[in-house]
Amino acid sequence: xxxxxxxxxxxxxxxxxxxxxxxxxxxxxxxxxxxxxxxxxxxxxxxxxxxxxxxxxxxxxxxxxxxxxxxxxxxxxxxxxxxxxxxxxxxxxxxxxxxxxxxxxxxxxxxxxxxxxxxxxxxxxxxxxxxxxxxxxxx
Amino acid sequence: xxxxxxxxxxxxxxxxxxxxxxxxxxxxxxxxxxxxxxxxxxxxxxxxxxxxxxxxxxxxxxxxxxxxxxxxxxxxxxxxxxxxxxxxxxxxxxxxxxxxxxxxxxxxxxxxxxxxxxxxxxxxxxxxxxxxxxxxxxxxxxxxxxxxxx
Numbered sequence: 001x002x003x004x005x006x007x008x009x010x011x012x013x014x015x016x017x018x019x020x021x022x023x024x025x026x027x028x029x030x031x032x033x034x035x036x037x038x039x040x041x042x043x044x045x046x047x048x049x050x051x052x053x054x055x056x057x058x059x060x061x062x063x064x065x066x067x068x069x070x071x072x073x074x075x076x077x078x079x080x081x082x083x084x085x086x087x088x089x090x091x092x093x094x095x096x097x098x099x100x101x102x103x104x105x106x107x108x109x110x111x112x113x114x115x116x117x118x119x120x121x122x123x124x125x126x127x128x129x130x131x132x133x134x135x136x137x138x139x
Numbered sequence: 140x141x142x143x144x145x146x147x148x149x150x151x152x153x154x155x156x157x158x159x160x161x162x163x164x165x166x167x168x169x170x171x172x173x174x175x176x177x178x179x180x181x182x183x184x185x186x187x188x189x190x191x192x193x194x195x196x197x198x199x200x201x202x203x204x205x206x207x208x209x210x211x212x213x214x215x216x217x218x219x220x221x222x223x224x225x226x227x228x229x230x231x232x233x234x235x236x237x238x239x240x241x242x243x244x245x246x247x248x249x250x251x252x253x254x255x256x257x258x259x260x261x262x263x264x265x266x267x268x269x270x271x272x273x274x275x276x277x278x279x280x281x282x283x284x285x286x287x288x289x
Binding site for chain 1: 174175178179181182185186189235236239242243246250253254267268271272275279282283286289
């Protein structure tokens with residue numbers, strides 16, 4: 001896939017993450033402590049996975065820089081979603097995002113058919129998005 | 140040789156930090172509730188086993204099974220320290236972190252495992268990722284120490 005397409009996809013993902021953050025921010029008084037912990041872990045992990053795989057496919061020559069970048073993105077996403085609720089939630093989200101962000105570029109650089117796995121990871125992201133919105137509305 | 144000394148220095152720094160926080164947790168473990176125990180055990184066992192298995196593989200290449208057992212043992216020890224709901228969680232997260240650290244150490248030693256192009260293998264230095272990871276580990280231990288206070 002071309003680099004430009006990958007970067008457009010990454011921009012759309014960042015926009016969707018922002019939309020979800022605003023949505024959760026407006027309804028954060030409805031959300032209990034268990035659901036908050038699950039939201040922060042899931043969003044940190046998925047953001048780190050997307051950033052790692054898409055960035056290593058776009059720029060395959062900078063392995064260590066992209067590993068550090070995607071770990072930082074995952075930790076920041078986990079912290080941002082966790083700080084809406086609690087300090088302990090923030091700690092759990094940061095750890096999970098960092099761990100997935102370390103592993104994601106390694107996964108991205110061994111792929112031989114990258115199109116399918118990009119499709120799968122975006123499907124996972126949209127599924128998480130819908131599931132979080134449904135479970136906030138039910139609570 | 141210089142890289143090995145650098146990694147030894149980083150691992151001794153993290154080991155000293157880990158020793159201090161282990162004794163702090165041992166002294167204060169009766170004050171926690173269940174949820175806090177779960178979060179602390181997950182965080183500390185995952186990061187500790189990840190970091191120390193990575194150092195182990197970089198220092199002694201080839202001992203994959205020993206490093207996996209080491210990661211699971213770290214998680215089991217922290218779970219035993221913090222008691223009831225945390226023990227299974229600590230074992231699980233320690234084993235996961237051990238597997239990930241082993242994989243990252245093997246890739247850092249032999250970049251051709253990951254099909255990283257040969258031209259960039261020289262530019263990829265061994266010490267950048269362990270240095271960033273150990274700084275992050277120190278930050279997380281500081282924030283655990285802060286969360287004991289509030």
